[in-house]
Amino acid sequence: MLEDRSTIYAKVAPERIADVNWIMEGYEHLALVSTIDHQEGIILLRGTPDTYNDVLEIVENMPFSVEILESFNEAL
Template identity: 50%
Template sequence: MLKGDIYAKIAPENIDRITRIIEAYENVGIVSTADRKNGLVIIRGTADTYEELKRILLNMPFRVEIVEEK
């Protein structure tokens, strides 16, 4: 995992939604699904976009639990 990557757990039905929201913030990060059944996603950012990405995730219109940061 690279600096800037964030593992997060969300409701599985929100995976497509979080992907679209992050994509709308061009060049902030890319969402990859690690475990669709359990709602585990990896948001791949950079050291430069990390703080903005974290702020976006913590203000989603649904629950986002950050489970690991590197």
């Protein structure tokens, strides 16, 4: 199976979901932020293969804790 290089699943404190969205908006919408589970703080950042590395770097350097979910299945 090919690795999906356009989406990143992450977990943040629920009160930080809007902050992630605002930060990504400041980067000219490199990725669209969607909430998967508000109570758990699960979000999806959907970009493109060309923006994947930039989005990953931004997420890894947020001024608050963000856990990248390496294997997340929305169907569960």
